[in-house]
Amino acid sequence: MLPEEILHLICPMHLLLEPSGHIRQAGPTLHKISPDPLEGARFLEVFEVFRPRAVTCMKQLLQTEGRKIRLRLRGGVRTQLYGVLVANGQGGAVVNLSFGIHVMSAVRDYALTSSDFAPTDLAVEMLYLVEAKSAAMDASRNLNTRLQGAMVAAEERAFTDTLTGLRNRRALDAVLERFKRGREPFALMHIDLDFFKQVNDTLGHAAGDLVLRHVARIMTDVIRKDDTAVRVGGDEFLIVFGGLMRSERLGEIAADLIDRIEEPVSYDGRECRVSASIGIATASSGIDNPDELLEQADMALYASKRAGRAQFRFFGEAPAEGGPAQMAGK
Structure with a gap:
């Protein structure tokens, strides 16, 4: 032995x-x-x-x-x-x-x-192999997590307006396509800033950028979690409201936006004053062509512009006698 x-x-x-x-x-x-x-x-x-x-x-x-x-x-x-x-x-x-x-x-x-x-027990080598595999799997998972995070961040950047942090036109197209596929009711609010060019021309583009970011924050405060605020370009914005909303409620939101946008913003010791004209269009039972609703909101916006600015109009709404149909308290 x-x-x-x-x-x-x-x-x-x-x-x-x-x-x-x-x-x-x-x-x-x-x-x-x-x-x-x-x-x-x-x-x-x-x-x-x-x-x-x-x-x-x-x-x-x-x-x-x-x-x-x-x-x-x-x-x-x-x-x-x-x-x-x-x-x-x-x-x-x-x-x-x-x-x-x-x-x-x-x-x-x-x-x-x-x-x-x-x-000489192979179990020891097997344990080392298992530990090495586990470490490799952990590293792979961490790498995949980082890659996924990078992809999400890249996608977020691709759908975000860099100046204001709002959604951009690409994101708007995706949102409208979703409503089209789901035949869901929604409303569009097309917003164009009044007197913005004067701010840019008088105080410079830095002042204009300040105003645009200020307006973006106002929109973010006003909309609901599932709504989408978009900077279309320049001083034009769109808000997409999902679901059925009463015209009265949409009018209240538009009036509130105009009132808050008209509050002056200070830049380098000087006041920046702008206002907003708004056009509203609704699709109560979904729509086959989102561009049609965009065009309707655009037409309502220019009706507001022609009526004197700093007000909102609904598409298809007849103008009131002696002025626009909705004056938003102006």
């Missing part, structure tokens, strides 16, 4: 059994996973052999010599073990065990390290 220290090194999960079935010696890894002392205990009281099923005594255990047996500890974590028994010619036996395919759960459950396995 090999000396104890050699057995501990090359077979850290071995057991030396007396003819009586008692454990005379156990490898260090088995001591680590067993909740109870092993030396002196009966093998079949510490371990449950469930394949072959008929092993209930030392005699039957010795009859499994050279065959793979499956067993588990009766106490503690009941990790499945694999083993092979070799008789020692003196009525006793040597049993060498391993975790087999359950090595990963054993490492986790018992906090095992490479020193708990034989130097």
Whole structure:
């Protein structure tokens, strides 16, 4: 029989059994996973052999010599073990065990390290490969997350007006296409700033940019979460209101926008004053051609411009006697 220290090194999960079935010696890894002392205990009281099923005594255990047996500890974590028994010619036996395919759960459950396995055990290399694969998978997931974030950010930039932070024309086309496919009711509000050119010509483009950002913030404050505010270009804006909305409510929003836009903005110690003309068009039961509704909102906008500016009009609304149909309190 090999000396104890050699057995501990090359077979850290071995057991030396007396003819009586008692454990005379156990490898260090088995001591680590067993909740109870092993030396002196009966093998079949510490371990449950469930394949072959008929092993209930030392005699039957010795009859499994050279065959793979499956067993588990009766106490503690009941990790499945694999083993092979070799008789020692003196009525006793040597049993060498391993975790087999359950090595990963054993490492986790018992906090095992490479020193708990034989130097030639392929389980150690498998653990390194699993760790390397896990690290590679983590790196891949992190990379995919970053790429996805970059794609989302790029898409967001592609649909955003860089000056105001509102949606741009590309985003508007996508929103209108969605309403077209869903045959959903919606309303358009076309907004054009009055007297904006004078601000640009008098105070410069920096002042004009300040006004545009100010107007964008007003629109963001006024609209609902699911509505879309768009800078079409220059000093023109569109708001898309999803769902059915009463004309009275749309008129209230338009009037509020005009009032707030007319509040002066300070730039370099000077006041920037603009107003807004607004045209409104609605599609109560969806629309096949969104461009048609855009044209209607555009026509209503220019009706407001012709009527004196700083007011709103609905498409198809007859002008009131002596002036526009809606004066927004002007």
